[in-house]
Amino acid sequence: MDDIPPFTPVSIDDVPSIHQRVVNKFHTHTTRPIEYRLRQLRSFYWGLKDAESALLEACKLDLGKSAYEAYLTEVGWVLNDILFMSKNLARFAKDESAEDMDLTNKFMRPKIRKDPLGAVLIIGAYNFPIQLSLGPLVGAIAAGCTAVLKPSESAPNAARIMQHVVAESLDHEAYQVLQGAVPETTALLDCKWDKIFYTGSANVGRIIAKKAAETLTPVALELGGRNPAIITKNADPRLAARRLLWAKLLNVGQVCVSQNYILIDHDVLPEFIRQLELALVEFQPKGAQGNSDYGKIINERQWLRLKEMLDSTSGKILLGGNTDRSTLFFEPTVVQVSSPDDSLLKDESFGPLIPILPVADLDEAIRISNKVHPTPLGLYPFGSKSETDRILSETRSGGASVNDAFFHASIPTLPFGGVGDSGSGSYRGRASFECFTHRRSVTTTPSWIEGMLNVRYPPFTEAKLRKLKKMTEGKPDFDREGRVKKGWVWWLLGLGGSGMGEGVTRWAIIAVVAVAVKVLRARI
Structure with missing residues (x-):
């Protein structure tokens, strides 16, 4: 730990330029490709691994944590988090198909893209200074965001090592660690971010939520609670x-x-x-x-x-x-x-x-x-x-x-977060990726379908309305009393269980259903 240089305090006047740097980097689109994100995560892993002993010592100095506890709840946790994210990132980032579409909508190929939110601010906590600072950062990197991390000033030794590792292993233009206390945090909150992630007390969480509301910035708040x-x-x-x-x-x-x-x-x-x-x-x-x-x-x-x-x-x-x-x-x-x-x-x-x-x-x-x-x-x-x-x-x-x-x-792949006064949003595992990702709905309308779309153009007529209903109107599977209607298969099974008598076997019922399916297919 002695060979790691002490951090140089950042002037409050430098905060806007640091913010602008990560914003500009995001708009170069460099962080979007999966290959870039994986390179950052893998480099980050080895940077943390090389600094493992220094991180454990820092936790001892700041909190009196034993090496066993610090590895279990801090360093080992983040290392495994990076490995999990690296292994699953390509799957998490894949486009998703929309669910339960009617035939007309399927022609528009609706899908959900996974876009990075942008430049984000992460404010860490002192009780688990490594895990609660770097865990969200792993999610931001995986999502393709750029980020500024503000560690807790109450755990200065851990903050110093984290700043060193980030500076040595990650893209300096995309990821920054900014040290400081209330004045520096206030200056960071005066900047416009695409998301703010905060872990800490409910009182400070209210301040951050209020400040973020001024610029309509979304927040993830991991707060305490009288559990x-x-x-x-x-x-x-x-x-x-x-x-x-x-x-x-x-x-x-x-x-x-x-x-x-x-x-x-x-x-x-x-x-x-x-x-x-x-x-x-x-x-x-x-x-x-x-x-x-x-x-x-x-x-x-x-x-x-x-x-x-x-x-x-x-x-x-x-x-x-x-x-x-x-x-x-x-x-x-x-x-x-x-x-x-x-x-x-x-x-x-x-x-x-x-x-x-x-x-x-x-x-x-x-x-x-x-x-x-x-x-x-x-x-x-x-x-x-x-x-x-x-x-x-x-x-x-x-x-x-x-x-x-x-x-x-303690399960690193289970979404973790609060509700109501204990926070909003969740992270860890896949949820860390989703925390910093925008699910962007996209459709692509082919030119040849224009004839089917004439129902949406004025003038509106009764004929167009009838056509529109045929194309879009669903049918309820329940009656006016709210009872679910059973289909023909249920009717046959019910008939087989009662009207056919006790001697009718399960195989006889299956045979009846099979015949009905064949008849239906023949009609189609």
């Missing part, structure tokens, strides 16, 4: 404890999809607490402070925010509670609260706080989760199939993991 875990009376307390605790140990709970609070049936609470305590001893035999794999809070500002939330709660600390401001250490802390209005539930903790609110039954749990935050980024129901199915049916969320903690967010 609930719901543990029913039929859940396995041991599995729930282990899986939800893992979610708070990973990256010290600085994960936008980790559970913000747990709603648990009061009958299960004592055993769940016992299993949490057992799991903590198993996962961290020497305690959190003695565990080298356990990271730190990103900076003092975030540490103070978490400490204030903990100090303000009226709940009872059951496990943990130790902190150290000098090292930004924050122990996994389990707190039993008595109200949805508690400080630990009112805001997203984004840290290793585990508030638990006992409830009387599943009805109360669903009611509280829908009230605290109706559209969280993630939802984690634990219980029987009928119970978890009901929870999914009566709640909303960006994604959900049944009987687990944010496993859906």
Whole structure:
């Protein structure tokens, strides 16, 4: 990492020229061919691979992440994402045929082209500085866009390595990394982009959405959410404890999809607490402070925010509670609260706080989760199939993991995104390509079909209207009561099952249908 030069801060006055550079590059159409995109992706892969050790070290310096965790959730993730995209890009970029066309429309060869949106802005986050910055960039490159990446200033070491890799391995005119904080981000938002992709807090997301609306710029917002875990009376307390605790140990709970609070049936609470305590001893035999794999809070500002939330709660600390401001250490802390209005539930903790609110039954749990935050980024129901199915049916969320903690967010080919207040748009896997792609509908009308098109030209007559209806009017497959009409095959099968008696075999019915098909073909 020492051999990688420090980045040079960009003057705010230079932001418009950097923006114009990637815009101009897009309009040369150089980035459109699949061959160009594949060359960029393959070069990017090797650039990241060569910088792998430096990236792992950067995550350790910024967040205290172990090399194991940083490879699993950051570097290895992006490398595999590039390989997946390279393998499937040609298939993703192919034109698609329109669906369910009548005969007349088929002559126009309607199709859907996959066009790049243009020059895009990607604003990364600090909690997974590699994955959440470079993951969207992979999608932008694959789609044929040009891009400016603004990494989080809160993870400066990771930002420096990413800037180096992008500069060394990608087309400098098409892809830029711009370092900075609020002033530089504001200057970037003053520019006109073809899409803005932002990962971070809901408060900043609102600012970006408002700014983008001034120029009708589309946005993808990957925001946080007060994600609930719901543990029913039929859940396995041991599995729930282990899986939800893992979610708070990973990256010290600085994960936008980790559970913000747990709603648990009061009958299960004592055993769940016992299993949490057992799991903590198993996962961290020497305690959190003695565990080298356990990271730190990103900076003092975030540490103070978490400490204030903990100090303000009226709940009872059951496990943990130790902190150290000098090292930004924050122990996994389990707190039993008595109200949805508690400080630990009112805001997203984004840290290793585990508030638990006992409830009387599943009805109360669903009611509280829908009230605290109706559209969280993630939802984690634990219980029987009928119970978890009901929870999914009566709640909303960006994604959900049944009987687990944010496993859906760990599958790199599954679309990931929020809903409502937790964000808009999705990415990862094919969705990353589609996020930066415009699905452009195209038709080509042949000259010889002009005779059929005379119905669209004035003057309009009754004869033209009758002809138009014959060409275009569909027929409902349901009656006035909304009952679906059955076709002749269904009629024959029904006749065979009742009117022909019990002795008629399945093969006899098939024979009748076969004869009917032959008769129909003969008429055609």
